[in-house]
Amino acid sequence: MAGVTIYQVAREAGVSPSTVSNFLNGRPGRMLPQTRARVEAAIDQLGYRPNRAARQLRTGRIQVIGLVVPSVANPFWGNFARYLERAALADGYHVLLCNSEREPDRELRYLEELWGDGIRGVVLCSSLPSLEHVLPLVERGLGLVAFDRTAQAGDPPALVNISVDNVVGAHLATAHLLQLGHRRIAFVSGSLRSINRRERFRGFTNAFEQAGLDPAEAIIWSGNAEDEPYGDLDAAGLGRSAARDLLHGPDRPTAIVAINDMCALGVSAGVRDAGLRVGRDVSVVGFDDIVLADLAAPPLTTVRQPIADMATAAFRHLLARIEDPDGGPSQSLLLRPELVVRASTGPAPDPLE
């Protein structure tokens, strides 16, 4: 418990604790160079490190932000967490990790606890349609950056949204398939409760319309009813069973748009389960471009999210909020995704074959 305090440093340097404190955070220019040097010397001779708890108690500030993700076990979120942590670290911030498992009440409980811990900024990766439940926290002053979710009417004020343009992304993916000659295309997702899922769905139908086709011809698979558990881990399982459902009929789709890469990998597995070849008999396209997309067999065509940029932006905006809680209005940052074509998609198979 060897805690070196500011008093010991002060005594060592022959100044008052106030001066040491000034050196540490007030204005280091507010003293003679010789004094500053003595303080500096004392600090690293004693190996002094400020006690964060005391500092926090006094100032109300704490150098920690919260990160609430559905589940860090999903490589997409793991990757995001890593980049966010990197950005935070560069400014001396730490990241407290929370897995909501997509349960709204858990999400709320986390936020309340974080608030109670003195944390004033959280990156919330919730794609729940409504953020109403966190409104009280935001009103009390919690800085919130919503990731992977675009602005909605009824959102709390002063909310920053950061997301990829899901409509564009899904459009890219779908147009790619249409261009390859596919017509019987399925859209596979869990329930469409979340915003980004709905947006991706919109991009999907848009692409049909733009090609002069009727979206009603598309096949929509979104699980059985609204009540299925749709954790992120199960995205793969979901895709797999979707593929099974879709492929055993006579009028099976020749291409499948999956809601994300994990789901797409599940779909691919399901395609193989059905004795078909991915990229030849059935084209599959994902969303996210997780590391494993390139490693899959065949490598997965997918829509890449610029995740490093997004993580950095998320932190920067959050920091701005924390430092100036009343600063600026709500805003949204929408990044443009990019289609990465690999081998899981190919020309539509000849129907006569």
Added chain:
Amino acid sequence: MAGVTIYQVAREAGVSPSTVSNFLNGRPGRMLPQTRARVEAAIDQLGYRPNRAARQLRTGRIQVIGLVVPSVANPFWGNFARYLERAALADGYHVLLCNSEREPDRELRYLEELWGDGIRGVVLCSSLPSLEHVLPLVERGLGLVAFDRTAQAGDPPALVNISVDNVVGAHLATAHLLQLGHRRIAFVSGSLRSINRRERFRGFTNAFEQAGLDPAEAIIWSGNAEDEPYGDLDAAGLGRSAARDLLHGPDRPTAIVAINDMCALGVSAGVRDAGLRVGRDVSVVGFDDIVLADLAAPPLTTVRQPIADMATAAFRHLLARIEDPDGGPSQSLLLRPELVVRASTGPAPDPLE
């Protein structure tokens, strides 16, 4: 900054702050039932939540543990992080996330910062052979649970090690291949600097010896020199280039043991790059059993680590250390892994074919 303090609760309940404090953590039995009821009512009427900073300042305790992993972008660590967080949450603890990227100095800097934050317990996922660099911290009282690493001579005292039995695991994997008739087997790993890699290598050679074969016949691929960057993300890339190196010669191996699943997925991709079929021309076996192992094409034969159990155990041991820093000697917990046979391994191809 709407902070309800213990004083307001005390006034509301008509008692002293001390009594409220006693109710909260001292002995709630130390007061009349009626008093207790009044305090309780006041607390949830005002929505009081203790200020953790103040509590920490006073007691020196904080309900946060640190988690240092190579990189949470790796699904294995992401999954571990999730289970650890779950276990911690059940006891009211939060988890601070740190990605070391396998850089020793970064690891140390993190530990020092965590200590400075008042954190007294850390789960360290470092497989550096020596833990010497953290010795000063441990001596000052930092509770340390080393994960994915077995005990070494020269380890700090009071260290708890939790790991899977890597020797047994690699043995299982290798024996499985030998039994399938493979003889030209390659072992693919990054540099063998880390302990678990060495252990897995030992299990690999053991299996050869036990089968009455000469381990010298095996092919060892461990990157080029000791200085290659071996982040966890690159495990996949590593495997891929290993496969390329190994498979273009005339005397190519018929089976490959990869150091972990990410690496194995990379190897599989490399096998395909070479125009060969995984599980038929070349068998591949991994280690960890990440979610994606089952989704790969073909599904990956691998050695499963009981990760949920390990995460729970890690937290339990850490908690015990924190609560009683001088409690008990160093100990190691070695869990038994399990071979999961899938389709990436098959009989050795007929040499005449």
Added chain:
DNA sequence: TAGCCTTGCTGCATCGTTCCACCAGTAAAT
């Protein structure tokens, strides 16, 4: 009835920082 224990509660110093108010000394302005 004096002495002592027990129960149920309160007073208060304390943890390590911060930061506002103040102060002594010197210099420049009036």
Added chain:
DNA sequence: ATTTACTGGTGGAACGATGCAGCAAGGCTA
């Protein structure tokens, strides 16, 4: 000569919770 301004500091009251020492009131023993 007095006021004003600035420089380079110091003093000390918070921040909110804790937990020891202490105290009043009642009960028990001798």
